[in-house]
Amino acid sequence: MVQFLQQVISGVSIGCVYALIALGFVLIYKATETVNFAIGELMMIGAFLGFTFIVIWSLPLWLAAIIAISATALLAAMLERVFLRPMVGEPAFAILVVTIGLGFCLRAAALMVPEWSSETVRIFTPLSGSVVRLGPIVISADHAAVIVATALIVTGFFVFFKRTRMGLAMQAVSQSQLAATYMGVRTRSVSTLAWLLAGAITAVAGLLLAPIAFIHVNMGVLGLKAIPAAIIGGFSSLPGAIVGGILLGVCESLAGFYLPAGFSEVAAYILVLVVLTIRPEGLFGETIHKRV
Amino acid sequence: MLLEARELSVSFGGIKAVDSISFAVEPGEIFTIIGPNGAGKTTIFNLVSRIYNPTGGEIVFDGRPITRVPPQAIARMGIARTFQNIELFDHASVIDNLLVGCHIRSRTNLLADMLFLPVVQRQEETFRRKVEEIIEFLELEHHREATIGSLAYGIRKVVEIGRALALEPKLLLLDEPSSGLNPEETDDMVHWIRDIRDDLGVTIIMVEHDMSLVRRVSDRVLAMESGRIIALGAPDAVVSDPQVVRAYLGD
Incomplete structure (x- = not known):
């Protein structure tokens, strides 16, 4: 039982990261109906900017976080203004391809930075190494920080x-x-604002992920998990994105522990299939009744 | 003059949808535009509400030219509109739909809003009071908390007018207020339109097909055909004008 709870909690913390990325994804989708495949790369850029400011420049943690989050947010807003604004009114598929292209470009750009491309890195925080005990359950402080930070951000969004x-x-x-x-x-300002906020949230996701997992140039693939998370939640529901992300994290973590190797990689997609079979509109989605 | 159109023209792909039209609407007037399909009445509506840019001419509202003002800016200048097929926020309640109209005029900043400071609370109270007045005025009390999606079409039509009124406009543009309504609901609509003008002093320009409604509420009627004015004046005179009759029935 303790072991099970332990797995659930570590799943929740990674799930929080998925939830934040999914939140950014759904935010852009709701405001502009753009399916943004570059969301994972925005997270990667956020994480590497954090790495640069914290590890290479040795800035104080809070200052580095603020700069990294603002810079990623501005980058996202700029992408919207330069590359997506001219696409308004074009077919959704064309817009989707633009975002895929932007994702590739961001990854290529990151590869050109020597300090970023050379190896997989990890950010150590003052919390790293310490643990939080809840009765018999032991959580690493970094994992706990992810959960707390996500709760704060989600509350902030709710109030906003x-x-x-x-x-x-x-x-x-x-x-x-x-x-x-x-x-x-x-x-139009609302579209830019949606990208700005999505950039900020995904940067936070990247920064939170950095102490608990390695960061590398291809970590954007992880961001694609935002899509199953969003689908589970109903695709255009913000609370759905959060629940979907956390559920996904927990399933992966349990599958990794209890099932044979390989299941944790596909757990996300099995979960999507199961949810969509039972509730095609997603957990928080609304059924659209067409009047005939 | 509250609104003046001077030699307004617009062409779409070589076809003159509106051809050098001039008219003026006085404050407190109910001014109706009629005409067969394709006559250009909706085009005039969309020119005034700034969806289309005219290829020639000028629109002056309240002494200020609005010919190049973007659509989102006219709400602040005092023009509100409704849509033929209703554009409400379907997943929100009646109250919340109306509150959107108020909140756009909010003067408080982001941080104060998030912390819900006393100044924001007072403003919110003012908005709620304003919205309750409109709800009472349009007799929507029973539907106050209902989600738009669950309401009958006729009620939604009234809610949409309520949301426009929450902007406290000087000019209200109604795009076919009776479309989709049954005869009883149309009778109610006649009363709402009159009350909005008489009690709130809002000037109304509308596009309408239902001639009984047009006759009952309009002060003046402008009839169009093929982008031109064919008659302008008192409703009974315009509706029985031989040219107008011919436009509707053909030769």
Whole structure:
């Protein structure tokens, strides 16, 4: 039992990272209907910027985190303005291909930085090595930090959407762009804002992942797990993305421990198949009843 | 003049959808645009609400030219609109839909909003009071908390007007307010339109097909055919004008 709980908790912490990436993914999808395949690469850039500031430049942890998160957010906003703004009105498939291309470019750019491409690296924090005990369960402090940080960010987001004018404008745009326009919302700034926020969240995900897993130029593939997480949650639901991500992490962790080797790699996709067979609209998705 | 169109023209691929049209709407007026399909009435509507840019002419609202103002900016200037096929926030409640109209005018900053500071709380109270007034005015009390998706079409139509009123507009643009409504609901719509003008002093420009509604509420009617004005004046005179009758029925 202790062993099981131990696995569940370590699954929750990696799942939190998936959840954050999925949150960024769904945020962009809701605001702009763009399926963003470059989300994993944004996380990778965020993690490496953190690595550069913390390990190479030896900046204080908090300062390095702030710079890395802001820089990734600005990069994401810039990508939206330069590459996706001109695509407004083009077929969804064309836009998707643009994001795949951007992902490749970001990975190639990271490979050109000698300090980044040479090896797999890890960021050590003052927490690394210490543990948190909950009764018989032992959690590494880094894993616990991931869970706490995710909870804080999710709360912040909830408040942002519930209380602020910008949060409300984003919700309005995601439900009806036309109506939002005539309520005075600048729908274009909302797209940029969605990318900005998604960039910031994925950078946080990358930074949280860095102490618990190795970071490397191809870690963006991990970001693709955001897509099954989002699908499980219902694809356009923010709470769904969080639950989907955590569920995914737990399943992977349990599959890795109890099932033969190989299952943990495909656990995400088995979970997607199971969820979609039982609830095709996803856990938090809404069924669209077409009136005939 | 609250709104003035001066020699307004727009062409789509060589076809003149609106051909040098001029008209002026006075404050407090209910001004209706009629005409057969393809006459250009919706185009005029979309020019005024800034979806289309005119190829010629000028639109002046409240003394300011709005010919090049982007659509999201006209809400702040005092123009609100509804849509023929209803554009509401379907997953939100009636109250929340109306509150969107208020919140856009919010003056507080992001941080204050997130911390829900007293100044934000007071503003929120003002908004809620305003929204409750509109809900009472349009008799939507029973549907206050209902999600839009669960409401009947006729009610949604009224909610959409309510949301436009939450912007506290000087000018309300109604795009076929009776479309999709049954005769009883259309009767109600006549009352709402009159009340909005009489009690709230909002000027109304509408595009409408239902001639009984047009006759009952309009102060003046503008009839169009093929992008041109064929009649302008009192509703009964315009509706029985031989040219207008011919436009609708053909030769």
